[in-house]
Amino acid sequence: MHTQTTTSNSGTKTTIPQKFVYFFAAGDSEGNAGMKNILGGKGANLAEMTSLGIPVPPGFTISTEICAHFYEAGGKLPEWVRPSVLEAMKKVEGKIGKKFGDISNPLLVSVRSGARASMPGMMDTILNLGLNDQTVEGLAKSSNNPRFAWDSYRRFIQMYSDVVMGMNSSLLEVTLEDLKDEKKYKLDTDLTVDDLKHLVKKFKDLVQQMTGRTFPNDAYEQLWGAISAVFHSWNTPRAITYRELHNIPAAWGTAVNIQSMVFGNMGDDSATGVAFTRDPSTGEKAFYGEFLINAQGEDVVAGIRTPQPITKVAAAKAGVPSLEEAMPEAYGQLVTIYKKLEGHYRDMQDIEFTIEKNKLWMLQTRNGKRTAKAALKIACDMIDEKLITEDEAILRLDPSSLDQLLHPTLDPKAQKTVLAKGLPASPGGVHGQIVFTPEDAVEWKDLGKKVILVRIETSPEDIAGMIAAQGIFTTRGGMTSHAAVVARGMGKCCVAGCGEVEVDYNQQTMKVKGYVLKKGDVITLDGGTGEVFLGEVKTIEPKLDSDFERIMKIADKVRKLKVRTNADTPKDAQTARNFGAEGIGLCRTEHMFFGADRIDAVREMILAESKQEREKALAKLLPMQRTDFQELFKIMDGLPVTIRLLDPPLHEFVPHTEKEIQELAGRIKYDVDKLRSKVKSLHEFNPMLGHRGCRLAITYPEIYQMQVRAIAEAASEIVKTGKKLVPEIMIPLIATDKELELLRSLTVVEVEKVQKEQNVKFDYLVGTMIELPRAAVTADAIADHADFFSFGTNDLTQTALGLSRDDAGRFLGSYVSSGIFARDPFVTIDKVGVGSLVRTATEMGRRSKPGLKVGVCGEHGGDPDSIEFFNSVGLDYVSCSPFRVPIARLAAARAALLGKKLH
Structure with a gap:
């Protein structure tokens, strides 16, 4: 990468990469799938899809390098970034035949994050950017669909005010729901153009009132705000937690993808959806996904409306129409594209698509997240299909994910009430009655009860109770604390270091979030996530199948x-x-x-x-x-x-409390004072x-x-x-x-x-x-x-x-x-x-x-x-x-x- 150095007013020298904005469009892309470190996963794959002749809305990617410059500049977009962005936007305008900020035929864009490692849902996205009081009228005319235009504006204000301006989005949601209640509407799609105009005005007034700032009317002001917000989202608490969980270095940063909008909410000939080229839960070789007609992408993932299965077979089981039946031509194109993508990447793909007026557009492809069971099946099937070699199968499997297969896990469909979250110290999903001492754990187990041993921290003296318990919970200690190490050795579920829970041995209680749980109350631990749930949550027993055995044999050969x-x-x-x-x-x-x-x-x-x-x-x-x-x-x-x-x-083997000292002295016929003195001398x-x-x-x-x-x-x-x-x-x-x-x-x-x-x-x-x-x-x-x-x-x-x-x-x-x-x-x-x-x-x-x-x-x-x-x-x-x-x-x-x- 060629660079140049500039000196700021403060005297700080900044090394500027000569190229940091990469354009992508059919037959005219500056990136490819091998550039994930610079373009992030999303940007690299968008560029790759265009080179494969797959329909992708034109756009450009601001490289991950700029993320570091953004934070070096105190969380501000450096001025020298802007000219390259403006130049790339002009290229998009040329491809689309629309102009960004134009009041008669406006170009709207999405602004999305894209780190080199997939971090689904962890960072921010903004859709419909470029709408204001003038361009919304232009969109209404150019689309010949005023309702769609004003609904897009309403969505944009909600999203932008939340992500960029720090507005509490629930206030706008409440306003929307109040209007629907007043009008007795069931769905957002029942809202009329007048309703939507009313909501837009109300939303902007609320934003002004709650943030003290006017909602930006200038399209480029909106764009700079959105780009900054996406870079900011790299360091939100949820993104940091996700990175730590998946060992993604903070230095990697995120790219920002600016892409021309295509609309799945333009009527019954438009739709949006998410699909996997194989079943991500089981690994079965079957096209798997969901879609919504007349909807935008966030509607599918947000669960506001219940999405429908893509394929006829899956939809028949649910008793609803499929994409295959509703839009057969677009579905046929989608099938051709998913097979092409899976063959090209030689891995199961997670794809996002939009159909605008019966035309299919691809918005994303990436290697799909999958369960450990699915990963093993997909690897074995792809070896048999000659898509990958045995060595490649081993290299693409995550060894840590096998934990999911070796322990009972919680049923993902079960109802759950989260009490707290600690460290996922030893996997598995277990429930039991709370006990606070190892002695109670042993005694209750002998009575046939399932127990969770709750301790501030464990020591070797607790071993009998740890063995008796279904699972172990501690408020102190890390991933290699005594509790964690011993629990893993026993294959026992453990959640450790959950500092938000207050354990009181004297009162025999654990307190968290207003709950006071006593000895005998039931809790459930998820050692895979570190979560603690109120009451019993159903579990699923592990089963090791032939795929597991096959992969292990391949591994042993290597x-x-x-x-x-x-x-x-x-x-x-x-x-x-x-x-x-x-x-x-x-x-x-x-x-x-x-x-x-x-x-x-x-x-x-x-x-x-x-x-x-x-x-x-x-x-x-x-x-x-x-x-x-x-x-x-x-x-x-x-x-x-x-x-x-x-x-x-030796002190680990002697009693420590006065009661234990007296009991031991009686059992082995030893002088109590001498025993007390000996215990003290071993400290x-x-x-x-x-x-x-x-x-x-x-x-x-x-x-x-x-x-x-x-x-x-x-x-x-x-x-x-x-x-x-x-x-x-x-x-x-x-x-x-x-x-x-x-x-x-x-x-x-x-x-x-x-x-x-x-x-x-x-x-x-x-x-x-x-x-x-x-x-x-x-x-x-x-x-x-x-x-x-x-x-x-x-x-x-x-x-x-x-x-x-x-x-x-x-x-x-x-x-x-x-x-x-x-x-x-x-x-x-x-x-x-x-x-x-x-x-x-x-x-x-x-x-x-x-x-x-x-x-x-x-x-x-x-x-x-x-x-x-x-x-x-x-x-x-x-x-x-x-x-x-x-x-x-x-x-x-x-x-x-x-x-x-x-x-």
């Missing part, structure tokens, strides 16, 4: 990264195996300690005054752990199983960096000895049945090679002792979790004592960035929205910082020990963007929650294909 799962229970392990996991990359043994039958034995071990007392308590845990590991080994049937030895600080100011992980074993080696023995005994039992396995024993929180050297020795001694006792031999690996920056930058020395590395990217992110993942949720949103972080670093790995540590540690470790097995077991292992990075580093595997295994398989395949493209 990918290089293995995909394991993070699983602590037989249920999690079996779920992950069913989803195609190739082993366990992380078994968190502490999660096995929280069961009601075990927690007191753990507490006795913590309270022990001597090594002998500790060993006595650990002896109670040994058979439990052995059975746990045996179950996991059986389910994984020879696949690798990585078991992390005890990691959290740590920063437990994440405290006495945990390998530091526990340096102090109390008998804890790891018990766990290693349990692993070795479980493995021995499996080997005796004739099966093979290679358990991987992982030592957490290593910072120095000396720690690993010492604890590796302890591990080897214990395993060999068991092998001798049991008279069996089996291979095993001893490795470490790299989760501290020091470990990453001294990985060569650590690798001397490790058979494998597994990156704990959750803690590595916390320690590298100095952020607590449970507290950072309060301000991370601001960091992302202001561009300091491109993404939440706990969701998608910080490639520059944390990623460099991963790359460095991998290279250093393999230099020291060629063939070192390296994987990732943090939550980033299930994030598609992070998986792409891990693939580029050359890791052996990623490990993720059971319900994210299919997502990781598809993401790993995409990463391999994208990596191939780069090279």
Whole structure:
């Protein structure tokens, strides 16, 4: 792009692109589909359609680059943009044979947004621009349809005053409805010319009254206002939220499309509609869409009138006429065009069209949004139709969308009352009775009730309640908070960080928007959107079909990264195996300690005054752990199983309230005062960096000895049945090679002792979790004592960035929205910082020990963007929650294909 530099009065230098307005018309277009970054999706596709000989109303696109200049100029359209716009408008006038602002034969235009990524409904549109008290008369005469002209003017005032002037559009809606009530009209189309003239005057008076500004009469003043409003709409709260949800960078900006108007509201020989070249819900190869006769585009999407199905088959089911029957010639043209567009773009298209006096015009085409089920079917069908290759099918599928298929979802047709919206932490749709404590969750579940566990935030102590609950709701915490991570691991629906809800544990209430909900009241969570609904909302169970299996097989052929799962229970392990996991990359043994039958034995071990007392308590845990590991080994049937030895600080296992302390003292016959004192002594100011992980074993080696023995005994039992396995024993929180050297020795001694006792031999690996920056930058020395590395990217992110993942949720949103972080670093790995540590540690470790097995077991292992990075580093595997295994398989395949493209 050629540029020139100018200096403003304030001395600021601005680099002006030499071309930033692109014209499009039949046989005369300056853009194409490959220019989405400059023209936005809408502008690029309008230009492309004209080159395909498809009827498109002439117009021009102001490039996305001008959006940045607009904001640099303080939210104003730079003066140097205007001459190019005026020149392009003259070209449109020449093509149409009408003049913008002319009182006898006026050209009217639409002004629409168009970012490079589709953001349906998020930004602003203005139709019928160019109408005023004089041009409306010209339109009435030139169209020979005064009612149409004045209705268009009425619509324009409503839309322009709302979008550009900040008018509360509901005031104008009320005025319109009042008039209809007074005249006993059912529809807007019942309004007469006199009614519409009356409304226009009334609307303009209201705009003056409410905004203090006169509605602009000059067509070009209207145009500059509309262009500015569309650029402004790039940064409205709803657009920002949508961008954050879909990871669309703020720097991309939007283009503005100015296009000559065609009218679907000129009578019964005119219509407007929206269609998809295949069913976006099911993926069925059937033309699917809706239309309205004598209507403008906003009427179809606004639901003011009920649209009718396009095809005869669909309309027959609804008992209404179809476009196919009402306008057969235009319908035939539409069918020819949709087939041409789908063949050209080789993807399902979402199209908008208008029929003006029986002439068909195309206003938009774009790759259509679709459900995950539809995406899989369309991909498989298009492979069979030889439209796309298997590799192309993998590259166009969004791995994250598979979440929709793996969990129950809410019925989109069900009635809903929204209470609040938090973060969509773990997908699914569930309902249940509110409980505020994990104990109540367990008790009510045992009584056969479905419950939603409502907490300010969760901790490991809540695990039993989280397991018992249908879903988990928290007012604090982010996408990788304890609640979110554990819920995803269990495939359980979770809405987190919903700060607008006030939870009162004492009163057992949650308050929001005037509602006060008590223990036992029913709510529904949508973990896919983060919404919370009042009462029960019907759900739809997931079904995985042959299309899903086929795409997974294609992905498995392509990918290089293995995909394991993070699983602590037989249920999690079996779920992950069913989803195609190739082993366990992380078994968190502490999660096995929280069961009601075990927690007191753990507490006795913590309270022990001597090594002998500790060993006595650990002896109670040994058979439990052995059975746990045996179950996991059986389910994984020879696949690798990585078991992390005890990691959290001991204070997480002790009671905290006075009532719990007294109850425990009574159960284990321990002095209450001594217990209270012991609990107090275990308190740590920063437990994440405290006495945990390998530091526990340096102090109390008998804890790891018990766990290693349990692993070795479980493995021995499996080997005796004739099966093979290679358990991987992982030592957490290593910072120095000396720690690993010492604890590796302890591990080897214990395993060999068991092998001798049991008279069996089996291979095993001893490795470490790299989760501290020091470990990453001294990985060569650590690798001397490790058979494998597994990156704990959750803690590595916390320690590298100095952020607590449970507290950072309060301000991370601001960091992302202001561009300091491109993404939440706990969701998608910080490639520059944390990623460099991963790359460095991998290279250093393999230099020291060629063939070192390296994987990732943090939550980033299930994030598609992070998986792409891990693939580029050359890791052996990623490990993720059971319900994210299919997502990781598809993401790993995409990463391999994208990596191939780069090279």
